[in-house]
Amino acid sequence: MNRREFITGAILAAASGFCPPAFARARYLPGESVRSLAVRDNLPEILGVDDIHEADVFLDSGELPLLLSVVARLKRLRHTLGYGNFSLMGFDYALSNAAAYSSIGAFPPAEATFMEKIFYEDASIYGFLGDKKLSGITDTIRLERIVKIPGTGNCLYQGKPLATYKKIMADVGKDAVLTSGLRGIVKQMLLFLNKARHHGGNLSLASRSLAPPGYSYHGVGDFDVGKRGFGVANFTERFTTTRVYSTLVDTGYVKLRYTRGNRLGVRFEPWHIKVVTS
Helix, strand or coil, rough: HHHHHHHHHHHHHHCCCCCCCCCCCCCCCCCCCHHHHHHHCCCCHHHCCCCCCCCEECCCCCHHHHHHHHHHHHHHHHHHHHHHHHHHHCHHHHHHHHHHCCCCCCCCCCHHHHHHHHHHHHHHCCCCCCCCCCCCCCCCCCHHHEECCCCCCCEEEHHHHHHHHHHHHHHCCCEEEEEEEECHHHHHHHHHHHHHHHHHCCCHHHHCCCCCCCHHHCCCCCCEEEEEECHHHHHCCCEECCCCEHHHHHCCCCCCCCCCCCCCCCCCCCCCCCCCCC
16 A cells, blocks of 8 residues: 555545544544545644654655655756756756766656656645646746846746736835746755755655645746845745835735645745735
8 A cells, every 4th residue: 555545545534433543633523525624634734834743744765765866966957057947947858958967967767757756646645735736747837938037046927927026126125036936847846855855754844845846836927025135034934024024015915825824734935925816
């Protein structure tokens, strides 16, 4: 039995009155579905995004070497081709370029298969309950539709994302900066897997801080804004103490994708600008 079958079976078993010890807290309320049960049962994890919880899902121990080798190869790919190119990179492009550079090395079949597994696995197993925005691992960012934002190292889609960014800069001023724009599947894969690597292969903990690849709204139009010169603090709740944040709130730009205590299983992100509405 694989991990998906085990967890799904455990949740369904709760409805019939049997729960393995790790799922003993899962109980239906009147009218609850399997999905709503999973959301409700996940609330303690949402409140402690960087803590390890009893029901967290880890990679199998045999997959940890693959996790390490994939992360290392993706970092070599990023270093060789540059952060800007890496941010927009599609899966097929990553495979072909890795094979073309001896400093990176081709992805062995086992590593490519591992990344495919991570992409196609249902992230609700980890406790992430958002909707998938990119359905195929070979989906790519449409380069003819993007605009590079000078001085940021980031790109945005033309249309509503770019218009929203320009209006923010006009209303908030030069103290605001685009801290993260469009992200292709490969970059999101590295961010997610690197977080899991830091926590012993804990996929649930990784998904509480970063959307699994394919689920990120950064792949379809959303972006992050911070205070210029504030560094990594822009990605903490300290950002809410800045004038940039208060101005964003006062002018109505903050329509949070991931609110405090949200029911998608993701940390509070006050820096995330919601552009895509579906």
